[in-house]
Amino acid sequence: MAEGESSVGEVRIKPDRLHAFTMAICRADGSTDEEARLVADHLVLANLFGHDSHGVGMIPHYIQNTATGACVRNHHAKISRDNGAVIVIDGGAGYGQVVAKEAMDIGIERASKHGVCVVGLTNSHHIGRIGHWGEQCARAGMVSTHWVNVHGHKSLVAPFGGAEPRFTTNPYCTAVPRKGKEPIVLDFATSQVAMGKVRVANNKKVQMEDGLLIDAKGHPTTDPGVMYNAPYGAILPFGLHKGGGLAVICDLLAGALTGGRTHSPRTIKKDSTDIINNMLSIIIDPRSMGGTEVFEDEVETFITWVKSARPQPGVDEVLAPGEPERMRRADREKNGVPIDGTTWQQLLDVARKVRLNDTEIPQMAAA
Ligand code: NAD
Numbered sequence: 001m002a003e004g005e006s007s008v009g010e011v012r013i014k015p016d017r018l019h020a021f022t023m024a025i026c027r028a029d030g031s032t033d034e035e036a037r038l039v040a041d042h043l044v045l046a047n048l049f050g051h052d053s054h055g056v057g058m059i060p061h062y063i064q065n066t067a068t069g070a071c072v073r074n075h076h077a078k079i080s081r082d083n084g085a086v087i088v089i090d091g092g093a094g095y096g097q098v099v100a101k102e103a104m105d106i107g108i109e110r111a112s113k114h115g116v117c118v119v120g121l122t123n124s125h126h127i128g129r130i131g132h133w134g135e136q137c138a139r140a141g142m143v144s145t146h147w148v149n150v151h152g153h154k155s156l157v158a159p160f161g162g163a164e165p166r167f168t169t170n171p172y173c174t175a176v177p178r179k180g181k182e183p184i185v186l187d188f189a190t191s192q193v194a195m196g197k198v199r200v201a202n203n204k205k206v207q208m209e210d211g212l213l214i215d216a217k218g219h220p221t222t223d224p225g226v227m228y229n230a231p232y233g234a235i236l237p238f239g240l241h242k243g244g245g246l247a248v249i250c251d252l253l254a255g256a257l258t259g260g261r262t263h264s265p266r267t268i269k270k271d272s273t274d275i276i277n278n279m280l281s282i283i284i285d286p287r288s289m290g291g292t293e294v295f296e297d298e299v300e301t302f303i304t305w306v307k308s309a310r311p312q313p314g315v316d317e318v319l320a321p322g323e324p325e326r327m328r329r330a331d332r333e334k335n336g337v338p339i340d341g342t343t344w345q346q347l348l349d350v351a352r353k354v355r356l357n358d359t360e361i362p363q364m365a366a367a
Contacts, residue, residue, distance in 0.1 A: 012336035050328035053196020091124025115288025120258030131187035134175025138183035152274030160244025163218025170250035185322035
């Protein structure tokens with residue numbers, strides 16, 4: 001069996017059916033239509049972009065958290081500190097797909113007025129794929145950069161040189177709009193691999209690549225099970241001391257600077273399923289800097305120049321950040337979204353748990 005190939009089978013679901021199924025689960029769990037739609041939009045888009053770790057496979061976790069109150073349904077963002085171009089927004093553990101959208105709406109409006117807005121979003125339930133928020137800003141013509149930390153659950157990622165975890169997968173994103181084209185979106189976890197990808201590998205019962213994980217003694221391993229069975233191992237930070245350093249900066253900017261709190265013994269809940277994200281976003285209106293015309297022209301000139309590099313042997317094309325996701329989307333729109341068997345079963349189980357009509361489940365699930 002090839003690496004990454006599922007040993008538990010997979011189903012392929014058309015995106016619109018997956019969206020309807022996800023929305024129906026959230027609605028049956030008590031979310032308003034609008035909340036259910038925002039959650040489904042976000043998760044299905046993550047699947048379409050190929051980031052299955054942040055796709056509909058998160059739903060069982062979300063529904064578990066709404067039951068405990070770790071994720072608060074139908075909650076909205078509230079400004080907790082307002083200095084005009086610098087604002088702090090309390091997510092109140094509401095669905096990240098709702099409160100982060102609302103935080104970005106406010107940030108975009110303020111950036112249009114002041115030229116820039118620095119937004120601290122604190123105490124939000126999981127905000128998913130951070131590129132989603134960069135894309136929201138880019139659609140409004142804004143450049144944005146986002147630094148995110150996570151607390152509420154145990155540590156997952158070892159610091160550079162460490163044999164035990166001290167923080168989590170702390171993602172970073174910058175999105176740059178383009179005239180008449182899709183934006184440049186650089187969006188990644190500062191760990192070698194997102195935790196959701198370890199979950200997907202563990203669900204699929206496949207080994208991971210070398211260089212991503214260490215076991216409890218700090219030795220390299222390819223077994224995703226080290227993150228699920230004691231004694232626990234850790235995920236390594238990406239990019240050696242440079243990526244390890246960025247991961248630390250994410251916690252300092254998103255957790256300390258915003259007041260949302262860092263990942264530390266004060267916020268770690270060892271056996272908890274909570275996922276709280278804090279995010280520092282800097283949203284900049286290009287009109288307030290070099291001017292829109294210069295900006296748009298320079299972005300196109302530079303990206304064309306970068307992409308004109310002769311590809312290395314075995315590489316088809318030099319891609320700009322964001323392009324791989326759009327290529328995967330084109331394929332998945334056409335051929336359906338692959339969902340591994342374990343994740344699919346978890347979705348069916350959660351649909352029953354929220355008492356989604358028994359006749360509705362197979363009908364909605366049919367690809
Ligand atoms: P990844 O390693 O797949 O990197 C993705 C980034 O690299 C994208 O910007 C992509 O366009 C770019 N890229 C990939 N291949 C490229 C190529 N050949 N040429 C040019 N650019 C290329 O991403 P990841 O680290 O696995 O993260 C996956 C997702 O998980 C992200 O959306 C991230 O925001 C999300 N995440 C969220 C949380 C959270 O707490 N909410 C935590 C961790 C990760």
